[in-house]
Amino acid sequence: MEIVRVTNYEEMSEYAAELLFRKVQTQPNVVLGLATGGTPEGTYEAFIEKAKRNDLDLSQITTFNLDEYEGLASDHPNSYHAYMKEHLFHPLDLKSEQTHLPKGNAADLEAEAKSYEQLIEDYGGIDLQLLGIGENGHIGFNEPGTPHHSRTHIVELKESTREANARYFENKSEVPKRAITMGIASIMDSRCILLLASGERKKQAMKNLLEGDINETFPASILRSHPYVTIIADEEALSAVSEREWKKHDSLNVL
Numbered sequence: 001m002e003i004v005r006v007t008n009y010e011e012m013s014e015y016a017a018e019l020l021f022r023k024v025q026t027q028p029n030v031v032l033g034l035a036t037g038g039t040p041e042g043t044y045e046a047f048i049e050k051a052k053r054n055d056l057d058l059s060q061i062t063t064f065n066l067d068e069y070e071g072l073a074s075d076h077p078n079s080y081h082a083y084m085k086e087h088l089f090h091p092l093d094l095k096s097e098q099t100h101l102p103k104g105n106a107a108d109l110e111a112e113a114k115s116y117e118q119l120i121e122d123y124g125g126i127d128l129q130l131l132g133i134g135e136n137g138h139i140g141f142n143e144p145g146t147p148h149h150s151r152t153h154i155v156e157l158k159e160s161t162r163e164a165n166a167r168y169f170e171n172k173s174e175v176p177k178r179a180i181t182m183g184i185a186s187i188m189d190s191r192c193i194l195l196l197a198s199g200e201r202k203k204q205a206m207k208n209l210l211e212g213d214i215n216e217t218f219p220a221s222i223l224r225s226h227p228y229v230t231i232i233a234d235e236e237a238l239s240a241v242s243e244r245e246w247k248k249h250d251s252l253n254v255l
């Protein structure tokens with residue numbers, strides 16, 4: 001596990017965008033795993049800018065997102081489909097065949113989960129998975145208690161997660177109660193993982209991730225057993241982590 005400690009959100013975004021840019025440049029047919037939430041917005045913005053400025057060839061990339069809310073159609077303004085179209089897919093003119101998200105409004109969600117997992121496999125797996133982290137340690141929508149062997153599945157969202165995400169909806173009651181998400185094992189199958197964390201709100205999560213035990217109570221802790229994880233976190237997110245911990249991991253030799 002590598003930790004890149006940066007000053008703030010802007011620096012985190014710039015650094016992550018540069019890594020994504022280099023990844024696509026060196027591997028034009030890369031399969032990217034993508035995340036939503038406030039954390040990667042700046043990364044997407046910086047990546048779009050770099051890609052356009054350098055005429056980056058994106059025609060061969062494929063993307064798979066981590067998750068989607070249950071019941072929201074892809075054109076629902078609060079769906080993760082809509083988020084991705086706005087923040088990445090449209091600005092980069094990615095074709096719809098290149099981009100994949102689980103369908104939250106599928107008639108048979110269990111079948112959707114299976115076929116999503118199969119599709120990732122058909123593409124040879126994910127080369128680089130981008131992750132944010134929930135305050136309770138969730139990755140994707142894998143809430144505390146999710147088994148480490150889980151594959152794409154349907155989850156009940158914790159009230160705290162619905163509250164944290166309510167800012168994107170009119171009010172909390174509109175936040176769906178369930179979602180479909182890649183599982184812990186699906187995420188761990190990615191060849192490398194890039195986790196981003198910024199701000200005070202994430203400081204306890206980062207402390208648990210870097211100093212706690214690996215267990216299912218804190219889902220992100222499993223990442224410590226993955227061979228290629230890079231964390232880009234800012235000073236506030238790392239403010240509860242002892243310097244000894246992040247210095248121990250600090251490295252610029254990433255991805």
Ligand SMILES: N[C@@H]1[C@@H](O)[C@H](O)[C@@H](COP(=O)(O)O)O[C@@H]1O
Nearest residue numbers: 036037038039132133134140141
């Ligand atoms: N499903 C998403 C996660 O993928 C994301 O990492 C998390 C943190 O969001 P934010 O980056 O807005 O703090 O929120 C949601 O629950």
